[in-house]
Amino acid sequence: MTTFVTLYNFTEQGLKNIKHTVKRTEAAKKAAEAQGVRVKEVLWVEGQYDLVVVSESSDDTKATAFALSTLKLGNVRGQTLRAFTAAEMQKILEHVA
Numbered sequence: 001m002t003t004f005v006t007l008y009n010f011t012e013q014g015l016k017n018i019k020h021t022v023k024r025t026e027a028a029k030k031a032a033e034a035q036g037v038r039v040k041e042v043l044w045v046e047g048q049y050d051l052v053v054v055s056e057s058s059d060d061t062k063a064t065a066f067a068l069s070t071l072k073l074g075n076v077r078g079q080t081l082r083a084f085t086a087a088e089m090q091k092i093l094e095h096v097a
Contacts, residue, residue: 001038001056001057001058002056002057002058002060002063002082003054003055003056003082003083003084003085004054004055004056004057004063004067004080004081004082004083005052005053005054005080005081005083006051006052006053006055006067006078006079006080006081007048007049007051007052007078007079007080007081008049008050008051008052008053008076008077008078009049009050009051009076009077009078010050010051010075010076011074011075011076011077013074013075014074014075014076017075021044024075025042025051028070029042031066031069032055032066035062035065035066035069036057036058036059036062037055037056037057037062037063037066038055038056038057039053039054039055040054040055040056041053041054050076051076054083067080
């Protein structure tokens with residue numbers, strides 16, 4: 001499984017409807033599952049970003065399609081980062097010259 005960390009900011013539309021953020025997140029989790037993506041954690045944060053989402057998928061195409069579907073709704077803007085576990089990083093480091 002590939003792990004992703006997505007950093008989201010609310011758009012003006014998302015802020016206008018902020019009272020529904022938890023409900024929207026639950027709907028997004030269900031939509032993700034239907035598309036082969038597992039949302040492991042959603043955190044509302046203070047600072048530069050408004051939400052941090054940790055997800056995983058066995059298919060990068062499905063994960064990217066889900067991310068685009070989420071952005072298309074217009075409530076958030078996001079930046080997705082590919083994340084590596086310690087074991088994955090160790091394998092990468094074995095190839096460093």
